Amino acid sequence: MANNPIKAVKGVKDILPADATLWREVERRARAQFARFGFKEIVLPIFEKTEVFVKGVGEETDIVQKEMYTFQDQGGESLTLRPEGTASCVRAFIEHSMYHPPGTITKLYYFGPMFRRERPQAGRFRQFYQIGAELFGALEPEADAEAIHLLWLFIQSINIKGPRLYLNSLGCDTCRPPFRAALVNFLTARKERLCETCQGRYQRNPLRVFDCKAQGCQQVMTEAPTIDKHYCPDCQAHFDRVKKGLEALAIPYELNSRMVRGLDYYNRTVFEVTAEGLGSQNSIAGGGRYDDLIKNSGGPAVPAIGFALGVERLLESIGTPLEFSPGHPDVFIVYMEAAADEAFRIAGRLRRTGIAVEKAFKPASLKNQMGKADKSGARFALIIGEEELATRTAILKNLKNSTQQPIPLANLEESLTGLLTS
RNA sequence: GUGAGUGUAGCUCAGCUGGUAGAGCAAUGGGUUGUGGCUCCAUUGGUCGCGGGUUCAAUCCCCGUCACUCACCCCA
The missing domain is CATH 3.30.930.10 (Bira Bifunctional Protein; Domain 2)
Known part of the structure; x- marks a missing residue:
């Protein structure tokens, strides 16, 4: 600190x-x-x-x-x-x-x-x-x-x-002028009962006395002339x-x-x-x-x-919460150190096509990354480790229903766009 | 401008009549050598707002100061 x-x-x-x-x-x-x-x-x-x-x-x-x-x-x-x-x-x-x-x-x-x-x-x-x-x-x-x-x-x-x-x-x-005059008249006659600030302002701005919360002023004002009669x-x-x-x-x-x-x-x-x-x-x-x-x-x-x-x-003062979509990422890329470069490139590719991608700059444990993916509200986690790198096939996990499937890296953009719009 | 209350971990708060601090949540690691939400374990994290005073000793008492909060005035 x-x-x-x-x-x-x-x-x-x-x-x-x-x-x-x-x-x-x-x-x-x-x-x-x-x-x-x-x-x-x-x-x-x-x-x-x-x-x-x-x-x-x-x-x-x-x-x-x-x-x-x-x-x-x-x-x-x-x-x-x-x-x-x-x-x-x-x-x-x-x-x-x-x-x-x-x-x-x-x-x-x-x-x-x-x-x-x-x-x-x-x-x-x-x-x-x-x-x-x-x-x-x-x-x-x-x-x-x-x-x-x-x-x-x-x-x-x-x-x-x-x-x-x-x-x-x-x-x-x-x-307003006749009403105002009547009010000032009324207040002048009761000046002693007003609070200090109101004694100071009742001539310049008599209407304000209506707003005053001082007991004395409130009492006085209950009998005061009101605009609606004028x-x-x-x-x-x-x-x-x-x-x-x-x-x-x-x-x-x-x-x-x-x-x-x-x-x-x-x-x-x-x-x-x-x-x-x-x-x-x-x-x-x-x-x-x-x-x-x-x-x-x-x-x-x-x-x-x-x-x-x-x-x-x-x-x-909002009562029942408003419903709206807070804007989650579409895909959260979870990767291992060996796949860092590939994950970086994939994030770039997907973002260029307009997909919202989230990903760590430095890979923590898989458990950690999956946790982040979950909290981010992303629909999918795209998992890339050493095996996926070797086979050029990532794992796409649907975080909403916990199903997962292999997905080729070659045309990720197309397959993901399809899945996201469906 | 006036008055009152509160300042302890990133957040929400404990801390008895003074013996230099604890919980929950969060974070990180692990139980599952590569898979989130539940759970269990562990770990990290504090000039106790700041300055002075009293005291052998102050988060605790006193004074000052700053910040925040609430209220007055008035307004959205």
Whole structure:
């Protein structure tokens, strides 16, 4: 053991081969589900100009205020490792004029790492992976319902344990200010009963007090005015149709008028999915509508809705194991020292024809090699010792049913290909 | 940023009120001079996170430090 081995950065994990297979299976199923809804993949850069996130995510958010990995490049420009995907996606949407012609619907999804400098915890990492989707150009509540449907079906497809969908509407610029004023009013009158952090923020961001877990704040908030009594007619109608849509699609949801999302850009529909088996951070997905973000980011007034899932959390909350083939070798070559050169050449020949071959670089005992062959999951062991070398005929052992047969070395490629495809 | 808990073999963990360490799994060899999954035997493998202190003696007690974990904040 080395004295001071270099370790990975805090909060950052290696995804080892044993986990990577499951990881990729989840990704594969996500792609399949997105494709069914007509979403196309967009591969975004993992760093952007800092202002993309400051303006996109919101200056008041925790993400921008204390969690971003920001650095200056040699040209003096401030760059940031992306803490989330929507801001980048919106930047790309505008940059490539995807809103043309007017009325265009654009459906995008992405998959990749995000970076936030938080204290690591169960289900929380400094580099974590998100699967995200964004739907641009639709104001209709049916878009909200379809986006949630997509999310819900994907969650079903990977056997998530105990998923629960929480739904709320945050209203819009018309109904939010009066509600906000009412809330600030309410809180000011009860300022003494709030916790320290809430006393500090209730004027700037009164909605956050809903999320506070302090006893005093919780009690106060049970009587607080909620947004659902303040919707303007348009928002009320929109939310009603979203709910109707979810019911038509048989998606179970729970209303939570106290749900507030941590990003500033949301309006109207917001939602969150929690699952079992996760510890304290039990939210596996979250999203909502952001009808003003594109305009505020310098683009046209295009409405949008999106969501993101946290891959590490998904993996932790998978119930019944997913079935998939982990990729075993076709043939494991077991050989003796005398046949080392021949085994090496045969491996080369077989691999050139596309057969998956595994073999030791240095032969251990036959027992050992057979054990490795078994563990590798290979279908066949190809055994080559001195006798086989002399007769130019190897032994092919089927590891699944323990039968074996002699097989001439001359046309191994053909005979093996035949056996493997049968 | 705050708080708590844990650091002993590659992995999962024992180790009583201080006497410098053990099991299971894994690995390697053997029982079958050339055949895996089961079984049996043997072997390899440890600066007991790091630094200091108390003591005749510290894995164990004390202090510091680092790392990991969980929780708060907040989020995926």
